[in-house]
Amino acid sequence: MEDTNIKQSLKMLWRYLRPYRRKVTLLGLLVLGSIGLQLLAPQTIRRFLDAAQAGAEGRVLTGTAVAFFIIVLSQKLISLLSTYVGEDLGWAATNNLRVELAAHVLRLDMGFHKLRTPGELIERVDGDISTLAESFSALVVQMFGNSLLLIGVLLLIFYQSWVYGLIGMIYVLLMFGVQRAIRPQVVRVAGAVRQGYAELAGYLGERLSGTEDIRANGGEAYVMARLYPIMAHITHWRLRDDWLGGLSFTSSYMLYVFALAATLALAGNAYLQGNMSIGTVYLMVYYVGLLESPLKYIRRQVSQLQRAYAGIGRINAFFQIEAGVRETAVAHLPTAAPTIRFENVSFMYKDKLPMANSQLSIANEQSPISNLQSQTVLHHITFELEAGKTLGILGRTGSGKTTLTRLLFRLYDVDEGAIRLDGVNISDVALSDLRQHVGMVTQDVQLFAATVRDNLTLFRNYDPQQAPISDGQIVAALETLGLGDWLHALPNGLDTMLQADGKGLSAGEAQLLAFTRVFLRDPRLIILDEASSRLDPATEQLLERAIERLLRNRTAVIIAHRLGTVQRADDILILQNGGIVEHGRRTDLAANPTSRFSQLLQTGMEEALQ
């Protein structure tokens, strides 16, 4: 299992290195050069010692010393170069991996995201990969280079005499044996450590964004009380990690000491019998010492790798989670405002939720503990909305209004039936194609710590495959929505940075920005989900005209909790417990005193007269 893990890791590594083949080759050459020089340096010292012992002239000795100096200097220079190339390669390759993993995670279903906090995902997507990036240059340069150095030294010792070679071999093999023996432990402990950090990030991420709630409701002590066990878990496992690290270091150093003692005994004996020069005795000692340093690096890198295993395993596990919504692009949507048809649509959430919150054990990605059926389901929904018309959806919380719009976006796929836009089944359309045609404003406006421009275009101008949105278009859209003054007051115009989570903006302003986003994307089908609920009536009126303009020549679905919001609808659909209880023209329903809609209007009126 470990070997497949190594293979997997190497395969993954190579996939991301391939685009940089030339740099990889260069790196290889640099490493080889550095090794050659490292092997050469002690040979010069042997010559020096033997010459000194033989009473050679100062000029010869000086020449040897200078040669030694030059060899050492060039070796350092080359190793510096290889550090640069290695770092650069490591970051470039892992950056690509990170972007791919982030893109993959973004594509995953909402069901997946409901289970994971953003903090945990950051730790998984960035933390695990950064461990790889940081260790990469070390990993490749040191691991590969030192393995070669090790082999080179062994060969040179064997060349001198097979007895010393045998000592060296036994030393190296024993050391790897010890490492192998403790490896499963190391992997297990490292996994527990990383799990602890992921849990910590998830926990703190949520709490830090809810400080207002915690503070004003006296929850600080509770937040702290739940933090201690997570931190104690990390301490507990990291101590074990350190213990294993110490064990591994100590055992291999002692092996070196035994190898050194054996070499000294044998070489000393050989010298006394006149079979070996004193320079060669020194060389043997030097080479055994030289074995220790690559082994030290390899050992360190192996444990780094073992730590990275946990990460690589977790990265792979993420890649293996598949999106439930499948891409099958066999049809295209027309560009005009579409007719919407729901044909006998049924849907039930299949999101899985764990029962217990503690995930301190290494959680299995694929099998959460229990299967929670969500409360919201839709049964046999059939209706049609003509092109260019507006549908108002009413219903209590949990009646399925939001679910219905999520299906339109294919955030989830229907279980039964079909949703058609102009006769095209949306499950036959590429997601990107579909979502280009549909725009939505919800009451939760998500803003990024980025410029106003990037927030409004949602980074589209960075995508070389899409037509950029010009500043003129953005300014025009902002002015249309009455944000012209707001924009002019910004210190750096469209380059002004907004704060994460939209802090510094009022809820109303944020909402208006969300409208601007949709304006700029210019979709043919618009969904408004309680869009105006946070606006005061005066501001809402400002928005009315803009909405009217937005809805012109477009098909629209408006979810509203208040009757006032659906006054503009052509059709009304009332949902209850996932089924349609009423559907028809708004004017017809309002005129019919027995309709549920007119009863609702009535309730509203009574309310107004109270």
Place this chain on the structure above:
Amino acid sequence: MIINQSSVISYQLSVWKGTWALIRYRPGFFWLSVAAAVYAFGMRTVPGWLQKLFFDRLTGEASVALNLPTILALIVAIEASRMIVDVGGNLSAAKVRLAGQTLLRKNVVQNILRKPGALPLPISIGDALNRLDHDLADYGDFPTWIPEIAGHAAFTLFALVIMARIDGLITAVAVLPLIGVFFLNRFAWERLMRYHRESREGDSAVTSFLGELFGAIQAVKVANAESSAMYYLEKLSDERRRRNVRRGTFSAMAFSVADHMGDVAVAVMVLLTGAAMARGDFTVGDFALFSSYLFFVARFPANFGSYLSEIASQRVVLDRVQAMHPDAPPESIVEHGSIYEGAYKQGEFASGKFASLQVANSAERLERLEIKGLSYQYSVVSNQLSDDPSLITDNRLLNTGIANVSFTLPRGSFTVITGRIGAGKTTLLRVLLGLLPMDGGEIRWNGEVVADPAAFFVPPRSAYTPQIPHLFSMPLRENILLGLPPQAVDVDSAIHRAVLEADVAQLEHGLDTIVGPRGVRLSGGQVQRTAAARMFVRSAELLVFDDLSSALDVETETLLWERLLAGKQGSRGARRISLLPCSPALYLFVVSHRRAALRRADQILVLENGRLAAQGTLDELLVHSDVMQELWHGKANGDE
């Protein structure tokens, strides 16, 4: 970032003071690790000396009392003792490190929770998590550099003495270049520090963006912005790569210069010894000793130099940590206190011992709450860690403060604050509750001035439901209780009052359902009502809602108002309250433009541009206040 300028603390925690505090947190383990390191490193000179004896014995150039097997046995024995001590020392250092890191994390999180809750973190959540993880880990690790440096210094000292006794001149000349390394290292400091900071900023930019992205997953999907966002991520990642490579290469360069110097020292030694060896003054054993010592001695200036550089890095780290909570006293991050590490093993956490809180005795009965001249202005401070001028955002343009707001709330009254977008409604609530630090004015509770509103306005005096409530990914019950012992409070009636009972009944696991990150498993209305239940269960004297009904449908909202005001008997003028079984709350204070609320209010405060524009009952205001008329008649058909 928005910081209240007056309260920013200008002094810093010095790197040493903080380190000393961390040392004193686990002094036993710390000094144990120092002693172990001094032994393990210092004794490293002995095997080198024994090797010299070995060579001298071989060549017969010096008289050696020990025979060869004894020398070899001694080498093995001494190395073994060093290793055993080393393992113990490392584990002690690990204890110091882990305890320090945990203490730092505890204190910083506590500081963040103690800051006025509605002040945004000056940095994004992703960035904060990065700092809580890596920066605190770095600083917590810093004290454990000391044993290593002390041990290395001990070895260097012993080695120099031994070498000088063999040949003073060669020792002096060989060691000379090493002093250069030290100065080179000092020279590289500032650059290292800058590169370090820049690469950390690059890291932060990526993690922040990822955090925002994953927090906005549905919006990103729906807006079809997945691939565009990836291009932006690529741009941020590339900048990060550039910075990290620069830092990595530069620090490798600094280190390798140090290593060159070590090799220079050996080369100088080789040059110098030639003649001496030819004369027979310098034995092969001496040569072995010198070259074995010199490589390790030569690393000392570099090691010490990078330790000094590390001090500079720690300055950056501490500044980054301080930037997370600029108002907290800097030394508070190393304040000693229990981290409950032993409890993990004993299973005390599982028993819930630490998770339960005391239910505070009921607060002093609130008769009258007076607010006088309350003011708050969002101020602007440049981002201290960045030179980028575009980060300086004038928040006065984005958010409205409040100025000189005064009013009085008598017991039992139901007050509504209303006004246009950006009029300062939410700001007023937050300043009153101490969630934003007031710039001026005073708050009196039964005539007594409230000195520290942030500490004062907590349950059982007050409870609060923010406009956008945050729930946490834990069971619904825990979200409501937030640590209150379930047996001491009435969860069921809080849920009933919040009109949440039907929703709870529908959930398969009922109150044990985990609501998902930020409550995404629940609808917007359910989240608001859960937050309301969380407020009701705290039985507070003063209940503060910010726009409670904004995500509710008509029927649910009607029910909510009915249950909320069920205790208010008689007409508006009577202001008599009957105590509810679930909550003795006597004060309701709501921001809303909803007619249902305005109609029920005893008094309405109309805000306009952060000032109190009008005050009175609905009927009075509809006659006298233009703003109120506009808000009331804003929409042709009304919304209810």
